[in-house]
Amino acid sequence: MSKYVLSLDQGTSSSRAIIFDDKGQQIAVAQKEFRQIYPQSGWVEHDAQEIWETQYAMAVEAINKSKVSFSAIKAIGITNQRETTLVWDKATGEPIYHAIVWQDRRTAGFCEELVEKGKKDFINQKTGLLIDAYFSATKLKWILDNVEGARKRAENGELLFGTMDTWLIWKLTKGDVHVTDVTNASRTMLYNINHLDWDTELLDLFEIPRQVLPQVKSSSEVYGYTAEGVFEQSLPIAGIAGDQQAALFGQLCTQSGMVKNTYGTGCFMLMNVGEKPVLSSNKLLTTIAWQINGKVNYALEGSVFMAGAIVQWLRDGLQIIKSSSEVEELASTSEDNGGVYVVPAFTGLGAPYWNAKAKGTIFGLSRGSESAHIARAALESIAYQVMDVLNAMEADSGIKISELRVDGGAVVNNLLMQFQADVLGAVVVRPQISETTAVGVAYLAGLAVGVWEDVDEIQQQWVIDKKFTSQHSEVVNENINQWKRAVKAVTYWTEI
Numbered sequence: 001m002s003k004y005v006l007s008l009d010q011g012t013s014s015s016r017a018i019i020f021d022d023k024g025q026q027i028a029v030a031q032k033e034f035r036q037i038y039p040q041s042g043w044v045e046h047d048a049q050e051i052w053e054t055q056y057a058m059a060v061e062a063i064n065k066s067k068v069s070f071s072a073i074k075a076i077g078i079t080n081q082r083e084t085t086l087v088w089d090k091a092t093g094e095p096i097y098h099a100i101v102w103q104d105r106r107t108a109g110f111c112e113e114l115v116e117k118g119k120k121d122f123i124n125q126k127t128g129l130l131i132d133a134y135f136s137a138t139k140l141k142w143i144l145d146n147v148e149g150a151r152k153r154a155e156n157g158e159l160l161f162g163t164m165d166t167w168l169i170w171k172l173t174k175g176d177v178h179v180t181d182v183t184n185a186s187r188t189m190l191y192n193i194n195h196l197d198w199d200t201e202l203l204d205l206f207e208i209p210r211q212v213l214p215q216v217k218s219s220s221e222v223y224g225y226t227a228e229g230v231f232e233q234s235l236p237i238a239g240i241a242g243d244q245q246a247a248l249f250g251q252l253c254t255q256s257g258m259v260k261n262t263y264g265t266g267c268f269m270l271m272n273v274g275e276k277p278v279l280s281s282n283k284l285l286t287t288i289a290w291q292i293n294g295k296v297n298y299a300l301e302g303s304v305f306m307a308g309a310i311v312q313w314l315r316d317g318l319q320i321i322k323s324s325s326e327v328e329e330l331a332s333t334s335e336d337n338g339g340v341y342v343v344p345a346f347t348g349l350g351a352p353y354w355n356a357k358a359k360g361t362i363f364g365l366s367r368g369s370e371s372a373h374i375a376r377a378a379l380e381s382i383a384y385q386v387m388d389v390l391n392a393m394e395a396d397s398g399i400k401i402s403e404l405r406v407d408g409g410a411v412v413n414n415l416l417m418q419f420q421a422d423v424l425g426a427v428v429v430r431p432q433i434s435e436t437t438a439v440g441v442a443y444l445a446g447l448a449v450g451v452w453e454d455v456d457e458i459q460q461q462w463v464i465d466k467k468f469t470s471q472h473s474e475v476v477n478e479n480i481n482q483w484k485r486a487v488k489a490v491t492y493w494t495e496i
């Protein structure tokens, strides 16, 4: 009889639930978007109750759609938007404030102060992270400082902190289990990735009482069981991973030097660097990839803020396409970019630049420029940004990357994938399973309960859909040079 795993994929814009069978095949999926709350410019919040309600409803819907019996579902795996920060009352289960989302910039000023105080290396060596409002620590501090009475209640042990994995498990177990895993902990800026524990000096720096923090577990073990009445039958919760780490696992990048890139709204590239952390000299992050059977794997990570989002802008802002999928056809009507370059720094530039003040810019317009050139330049800009991150990764790791495994909504675009291979001078490989995040955590959960014996067994389930081989040429070299000049010009504009 087949065995099944339920994956809960709690993302930034929607809650999804997917049932996988033991061949890694998707049996049923349910997805629901929830509200994005923008109380002020630069602030982004989620209603944590809505996250729980949508995630729970999707789990029930996916189970019903799958027609799989509860006894055949062997485990639940949870993967989530990372860093998003919630504090709730231990006794009532009520959040004391909305969840502050990873994109929220309200603590940027405090982060600048920390940099000015010379805390950069101190924090980087302990956490692998750069000081930024992106991570949970300053968000948690903000809640304790700004919600009336919160700090006192936290010190009295009345409040709990968690990222979305922790919150969902606490709800699924009706308040019985308060845990997270190493991958999520490694994004808080409170966790020491060398000692694998919350770091006392960091807790002091950010004034965080230890008693609010969840227990940190591996990414693959039974953390607890769903409480009575949640589902028809109690199910073990056996896998947790931040969504980008889950995708790295779902892409079976289990050997040191293997790299995946996810092309969604933004891009997240992760490289498995093995069992020792590698600190970056090129403004990448060091993070924990997973912990299985006591063994920790580390990763280097680079994020690009604007990837698929530039295509959304062509659709909603410029209105030169009606749907994202039309971009490939429009870009293909021109043989080249006609000398047009887009630097999509609409919300600054991410890795490896970390220029928060950069603005989006289009270069090289002429009377002959057409919407096709802009569409092509926009797609090319995604590939150049990924190239910059990959080059930084090669420099940090000392490894020449010859293959990039890709996933995410934009990888259906063959023109983009071919151009990506061309500028990287590497093979771009698109697997058949597109839900790499959800399948990644299904694997982590299934490994813990024996659905799969080991990684070797899972390895065979990763099947290639299409390989894009590099056709690197002089023209591509020239394109890359022009891109570099464009980024320099944007940087100059920012400085002025």
Ligand SMILES: Nc1ncnc2c1ncn2[C@@H]1O[C@H](COP(=O)(O)OP(=O)(O)O)[C@@H](O)[C@H]1O
Pocket: 011, 013, 263, 264, 265, 266, 307, 308, 309, 310, 311, 312, 324, 325, 326, 327, 328, 408, 409, 410, 411, 412, 413, 416
């Ligand atoms: N054919 C396409 N070419 C390029 N980008 C696309 C295409 N189809 C979808 N996208 C982009 O992919 C993104 C959605 O991917 P998804 O993985 O669902 O993102 P997220 O998880 O960040 O919401 C959108 O930004 C969309 O514009």
Ligand SMILES: O=P(O)(O)OC[C@H](O)CO
Pocket: 010, 011, 012, 013, 080, 081, 082, 083, 102, 242, 243, 244, 264, 265
């Ligand atoms: O929910 P996603 O797919 O946009 O991913 C968000 C990342 O985990 C943020 O670090």
